[in-house]
Amino acid sequence: MTTTATVAVKTHRDPHETNTGISNNKLAMWLFLGTECLLFGGLISTYLLYKTRGNGEVLPTDIFDIPFTSVSSFVLLMSSLTMVLALSAINRGELERSRAWLLTTAMLGGVFVGGQVYEFTTFVREGVGFTTNPASSAFYTLTGFHGVHVSLGILMLMSLVVASVQGKLKQSNAETVEIIGLYWHFVDIVWIFIFTVIYLIPAE
Amino acid sequence: MSDTIAETGSDTHDDHHPSDLQYVKIALVLAAITAVEVFSYFKSVLDWGDFLIPSLLGMMVVKFWLVARMFMHLKQDKPLLTGLFAGGLGLAVAVYIVALLAFQFWG
Numbered sequence: 001m002t003t004t005a006t007v008a009v010k011t012h013r014d015p016h017e018t019n020t021g022i023s024n025n026k027l028a029m030w031l032f033l034g035t036e037c038l039l040f041g042g043l044i045s046t047y048l049l050y051k052t053r054g055n056g057e058v059l060p061t062d063i064f065d066i067p068f069t070s071v072s073s074f075v076l077l078m079s080s081l082t083m084v085l086a087l088s089a090i091n092r093g094e095l096e097r098s099r100a101w102l103l104t105t106a107m108l109g110g111v112f113v114g115g116q117v118y119e120f121t122t123f124v125r126e127g128v129g130f131t132t133n134p135a136s137s138a139f140y141t142l143t144g145f146h147g148v149h150v151s152l153g154i155l156m157l158m159s160l161v162v163a164s165v166q167g168k169l170k171q172s173n174a175e176t177v178e179i180i181g182l183y184w185h186f187v188d189i190v191w192i193f194i195f196t197v198i199y200l201i202p203a204e
Numbered sequence: 205m206s207d208t209i210a211e212t213g214s215d216t217h218d219d220h221h222p223s224d225l226q227y228v229k230i231a232l233v234l235a236a237i238t239a240v241e242v243f244s245y246f247k248s249v250l251d252w253g254d255f256l257i258p259s260l261l262g263m264m265v266v267k268f269w270l271v272a273r274m275f276m277h278l279k280q281d282k283p284l285l286t287g288l289f290a291g292g293l294g295l296a297v298a299v300y301i302v303a304l305l306a307f308q309f310w311g
Contacts, residue, residue, distance in 0.1 A: 022282055030285045034292025041296030049307055070242040077238060077267075081231035084275045088224055178277075185276045189268050196264040200241055201257055 029179045033186045040190050043145055044197060047138040051203055060139040061203040063126050065119070072115035073195045076150075079108035080188045083181045093171040099164040102177070105184065106157040109150050116147045139198075146194060149187045156180045221280060230274050237263050 018024060051061060086101030120140070123129075130140045160180060163169040169177075222230070241263050244252055252259060273279045278286045 020282070020284055022284065027285075027288075030288045034288050037289075037292040037296040038299070041300045045300040045303055048304065066242065066245045070238070070245075074235065074238055077234050078231060080234075080271055080275050081227060084227050085224055088221065088227065091221070182276055185271055189271050192264060192267045192271065196241065196260050200245060200260050 023175060025179055026175065026182075029182050033182065036186065036190075040142075040145070040193075043138075043142040044193065047135075047142045047198060050134040050138040051198075053134040055133045057133045057136075058126060058128050059133070059135050059203070060123065060128055061135075063123060063128060064199055065122070066199060068115070068119070069195065069199050072112050072119075073191060075108050075115070076112045076188055076191050079105045079112070080185050082108060083184045087174065087177050087181050090169070090171060090174045090177050095164060095169065095171070098177070099161055099169075102157050102161050102164065106154050106161065109154045109157065109184075113147055113150050113154070116143065116150075120144075142194065142198070146187070146190060149190070153180075153184050153187055156183065221277060222274060227275070230270055234267055234270060237267055 018027075020027060052059065082101045082105040086098045086105060089095075089098035089101060120143075123136075128136045130137055157180065160169060160177060163173075241260060243250070244256060244260060272289070278289070
């Protein structure tokens, strides 16, 4: 009996089973995040090279508003908490609670992006535009790319919220929430890096 | 029978994820570190001197490590995923240190 059962289980394999024991979607997201390290590494290095090249104009570092950016950073950091709470809730089958946390995460992301738009607007008013000097170009490219990543994350979160409202997001879809969560946490840790290296460490 | 199921199972990770309370505690630690980082900006309160940059980099690494390990579940997931991420990160750091040094010497 035991032998028959063993054979039955071994021959009837889970179609989603992989050699690594990790689902292909999750593996692909981690691979993608590995390559994203290279993208942001390039942008951060470029900024570090150009941050003092102002051509006599105002540098971004001269007009950083650290208290304001600190609040934005705190908001994004807390959105990682709400994201992981959304995953935890859906893993337990608490669909409504998961939806509420997903919506909260998207809203916190929206606050962060709003703060970034405000910061960019202030910089332009202070005379630091995208083409003012190499330092400002590198700054806008780096933080702008990050802002685009956060915005895409918000879109993905909102699509999960809509799917949840329509009853299409069930406990069995927890891995989808986990994968989008991985992307969101990655965007957060990139900002942890940017906040320290670009904003807090003083320029020469 | 149960041995066979365990043998052929396709779990991508064990299910010993932290509880919600543990997640909140981790977030509080992250918030406290961020507060210290911001505090370092106000030199009129306390001048960190030569310790400023190493301290800021150290706190950054701790925050990075906490989010990746606890919120992204690298602690519980298969080591392959840690390897993939660390591989990308290590490659990025190595390539850009070389690039920055090249500009330093020949730029």
